Amino acid sequence: AQKVTQAQTEISVVEKEDVTLDCVYETRDTTYYLFWYKQPPSGELVFLIRRNSFDEQNEISGRYSWNFQKSTSSFNFTITASQVVDSAVYFCALKGAGGFKTIFGAGTRLFVKA
Amino acid sequence: GAGVSQSPSNKVTEKGKDVELRCDPISGHTALYWYRQRLGQGLEFLIYFQGNSAPDKSGLPSDRFSAERTGESVSTLTIQRTQQEDSAVYLCASSLNRDLPEAFFGQGTRLTVV
Numbered sequence: 179a180q181k182v183t184q185a186q187t188e189i190s191v192v193e194k195e196d197v198t199l200d201c202v203y204e205t206r207d208t209t210y211y212l213f214w215y216k217q218p219p220s221g222e223l224v225f226l227i228r229r230n231s232f233d234e235q236n237e238i239s240g241r242y243s244w245n246f247q248k249s250t251s252s253f254n255f256t257i258t259a260s261q262v263v264d265s266a267v268y269f270c271a272l273k274g275a276g277g278f279k280t281i282f283g284a285g286t287r288l289f290v291k292a
Numbered sequence: 293g294a295g296v297s298q299s300p301s302n303k304v305t306e307k308g309k310d311v312e313l314r315c316d317p318i319s320g321h322t323a324l325y326w327y328r329q330r331l332g333q334g335l336e337f338l339i340y341f342q343g344n345s346a347p348d349k350s351g352l353p354s355d356r357f358s359a360e361r362t363g364e365s366v367s368t369l370t371i372q373r374t375q376q377e378d379s380a381v382y383l384c385a386s387s388l389n390r391d392l393p394e395a396f397f398g399q400g401t402r403l404t405v406v
Contacts, residue, residue, distance in 0.1 A: 211393050221381065223397040269335065273393050279348055280325065280387075280395055284334040 180205045182272050184283035191260055192291050199255045199286045201270030207231075209275035212246065212253045217285070218266040229253060231275075260290045294318075296398035298384050304404045305374055313369040313401045317386030324361055325395055326369050327383040328353075335383065341367065374405045 181204040191197045203212065214226040227237065229246050237244045241258045257264055267287045273280040297316040305311050317324050326338040337351035341361040352358070356374075361367040371378055381402050385395035 213394055215397075222399050223383065223385075225394050225396060228394045275393075279337050279340040279351070280385075280393070281337060282327075282335040 180207075180272055180274065180281050182270050182281055182283035184268075184270055184286050186286045187284070188287045188289065190289040190291065193262060194259050196256060196258050197260050197288065197290075199257075199268050199270075199288070201253045201255065201283060203251050203253065203270070203272045205272060205274060207274040211273045211275065213271040213273070213280070214244065214253075214255050215269045215271060215282075216266045217269065223269070226255075257288075260288075262290050262292050264288060265290045296384055296386055296396055298382075298398035298401050300401060301399060302402045302404075304406060307376060307405055308373055310370065310372045311374055311403065313371075313382050313384075313403070315367045315369070315384030315386075315398060317365070317367070317384070318388075318396060320364075320388065321386035321396075322364055322389050323387040323393075323395075324364075324367050325385045325387075326359055326367070327385070328380045329383055329400070330380045338369070338382075371403075374403075376405045379403055379405045 183202045210231045212229045216224045216226055234246050243256045245254045267285045269285045270283045271280050299314045322343045324341045327335040328338055329335050339359045340348040356372045359369045381400040383397055383400045385397040387393050387395045
């Protein structure tokens, strides 16, 4: 069975703080994909990043960075110098390479206060 | 089209009536997903279509729910004899293929059963 756990339900930070959103996954597949999505107050889900299971390199994109560790089955997302516009619900997701469905974690709601 | 398109964007229906929700995926995308998102909740998987393979219907909550997809184009999600607990945002997503599995979402259909 596949499972994605986002233990943090809500996080509140002050602008310019760094914040890390945790994601832990379970899968029996040896090849799989992990994703992060952002859902701003407007409601539409926005794809942020995909990571393949065979590529454990960390990735940085501007203020966003992702730390993928197979040893701990984690795929954490860090926002550096957070901004009010980062306020959203962030979802971590998992898909087996065999073409199976993508399953989502429960999401973490991030509030960034000015 | 440029993105995933869903219609209608909002639907209010009386309890007991049937509703049809439509999804136009991104052209050329072989996989199509339906998810349900209740207010303040995460994404609940409903059904997944991949090319001409048999769909994965494991997430459909009851036999009142059904979905069809013609080839690799439009999909319709039908809810028969709607109940108040069916009120939610229904999200459709598509992905290109197994090598580019990230899903791109439509804006959703907000269904309200009164």
